[in-house]
Amino acid sequence: MDLCKYFHNKNVVQMGLGLLGRGVGDAKFIASCKPKKFLITDLKSKYELKTSLNELQGLDIDFRLSEHKRHDFENADTVLKAAGIPKNSQYLDAAEQNGAQVLMSTAIAAKYAQDLGVIVIGITGTRGKSSTTQMIYSALKNKYKSGQVFLGGNVRGVSTLELARKFKKGDVLVLELDSWQLQGFGDLKISPNIAVFTNFYPDHMNYYKDLDEYFSDKANIFKHQDLARGDILFVSDEIYELVKGHNPPVEPYEVSRIPEEWQLKVLGNHMRANAALALEVLSQMGLSMPEIKEELENFAGVEGRMEFLGEINGVKVYNDNNATSPEAAIAAIDAVLAAKGDSDRIILIAGGKDKGLPLQKLADKINESVDILILLENDGTEKLKEFLDIDFLEFESLQDATNAAFGKAKKGDVILFSPAFASFSHEFKNEYERLDAFKKIVLSQG
16 A cells, blocks of 8 residues: 555654554554554553553554653654644654654545545534534435545544555545644645535644644645645635635635524534535535435434433433533533423533633523533633632532432433533543543433
8 A cells, every 4th residue: 555655664653542542543554564663652551551552462563651752753764643742742853853754644544545536525623523524424424326435533443544445536535633633634735625614713722822823723624725626615604704814725615504494303503503514515425405404304413412312300411521612512501502491400510621711601601591500620620610600519520420410400401411621630531431431320320
C-alpha cells in the first residue's frame, strides 16, 4: 500500500496509544508496514494501558510508558502524533528539527483515500458533528449504490488508518473531525471533497491560546478545498458570515432548515439543524428526497447525545454525556423544555472538569429552567456554582448523583445528564468511561 511509504524501513515513533482503540489500530497498521524500528511512547502507565497493550502482544513494538524521552524523537524518521498533543511540544520540535515527518493518522488515511478516488466527506463543528456524521453515514450505508461506505475519524474504536486497507475507487469515507485531527489536514494541505461545518463556539480554551487559534484548526475543513475538483462546502446559517469572512476557496453553501413537517425521533432544534446539513450532503450524493426523509425520520440518534435511555417508573431519562461545553448543555435543556409537559420537572445532572469556557449563559439557563440541580464535584463545577441562584445537591461520584436524581424524581419528570464539562476526574479517564458508567447506573435503576 502507498500508505506504508511513511513507515516501511523507517524509525517510527507513535506518540500516544490511548484507551479508545484508535491508537491500537494505528499501531497494528504501522507494524504491518515493517518499519526498521517501531516505538510507542505514552505518558500513561503500563497498568493504565493494559487493555490496549494486550491487543498488541506478539507484534515487534518497543514501548516507553509513563514518560517521553527527547532522544526517541531526535532519532525518528516518522512520528505519528495522537490528537490533543500540544502544538508546542518539545518532543515534536526535536523530531522536526532532526528532519522527521510528523503526521496524524486520519489525515494521511484521508489523503490516501482521495488519491485513490474515494469521496471524502468531512464534518466538523463545536457541536453537532457526531450526530450529523452519523445521520450522513447511516443514510449512505443504507442507500448508496456506487461503492462501500466507511466511517472514520473521531469515532470510538476506529482507526481510519487501519480502515484504509479496504478502500477502493468509488467508495465513500465519512469522517467526523475534531479540531485536533484537522491539524493533520492542515499539515498535509488537504480538505475533504465535501466539507460540513456545523457551528462554532468557544471550546478547548484549556488547549488553545484564543478563539482564533481554535478556529484556524477547524478551518482546515475547507482551507484546501479545490473548486476545480468540484469540492463543496456546507455551513449552517449561523456561521455562514464567519466562514465567508475567511475567504474559503469554495463558495460556502448556506444551510438553514429541514421541512417543518418532517418528524425526527431525536429531540431539539439543534438536531434539526444537524439534519438540515445532512439533507444537503445526502442530496449531493444522489439520494432522492423521499429516501432522505425516510432515513432522517428513522434516525434514532447517537450514543451519549440526547440519547433516550427509556422511561423508568414513569421518569424519562436522557443521556447527553457528550455535552462537554456550556452551549451543548443549554441546547439539551432547551430540547427537553420543548418536549416536556407543563407540570413535568427537569432534573439536571451536570458538572465536571473545567475547560476555561464562559459559564454565565449556562447558569442563567439552569436558574430559569431547571427544577432540581445535581452537581458532580470538580473544578469546573466550582466555577459554575459562583453563578447559580438555585439550590443544588453535590456529590463526589456519578453513582451517588444519579441515585439522588432518581430519589428526587416523580412520575412525569425528566432526568437529563448533560455535564457541560469535560469528564476527567478521579472516576473517569475520558468521556466514554463516563458514558458507559451512566448507562450502567441507569439500567440498574429499573
